[in-house]
Amino acid sequence: DAKTTQPPSMDCAEGRAANLPCNHSTISGNEYVYWYRQIHSQGPQYIIHGLKNNETNEMASLIITEDRKSSTLILPHATLRDTAVYYCIVRSLQGAQKLVFGQGTRLTINP
């Protein structure tokens, strides 16, 4: 599975857009980029995924660079409840398709 690199921590003001970067320079052509988050000690929560096009859902937007070597998760109007650890994961479509979690980015939303 391709590795990802994320900053260990970020801060964002409440109401602002939070932009979380991720590098995945060794991603292969059939691997998707997934984002999950973990609030305190709860189970990881799926946010969004994409292959090469930008994606948007009710939670977030995902911007993937044209060369697919990096991506950015955007929370458009961050709230205090968005404080969590955010994981960028590259998912293989082969085999059991397990998720391999890194250390993620600890995002703190400040009032």
Next chain:
Amino acid sequence: EPEVTQTPSHQVTQMGQEVILRCVPISNHLYFYWYRQILGQKVEFLVSFYNNEISEKSEIFDDQFSVERPDGSNFTLKIRSTKLEDSAMYFCASREITGLGGYTFGSGTRLTVV
């Protein structure tokens, strides 16, 4: 929204005892997983299960671990002889067989071995 349910939420056990952690995956999901997270560390893959057999396991998943789907709804993780270092949050997850949708994780079982 469908949920993955895990019981118990917290289990305390003595070292050397057997524990069984239980999970009820989402009903139309066919891939099941166990992950664990030691306090302060990252989420680690343990095992995946499909079609009544293990499809992949990590090096953490040694002979003291086993998984079972005893009926049509439950998915269990058994630790035969617990050690202090087995203390962790254990998360069950499931996903559909097709499509690219995300996994759904349960809220976890906190296992404390004393």
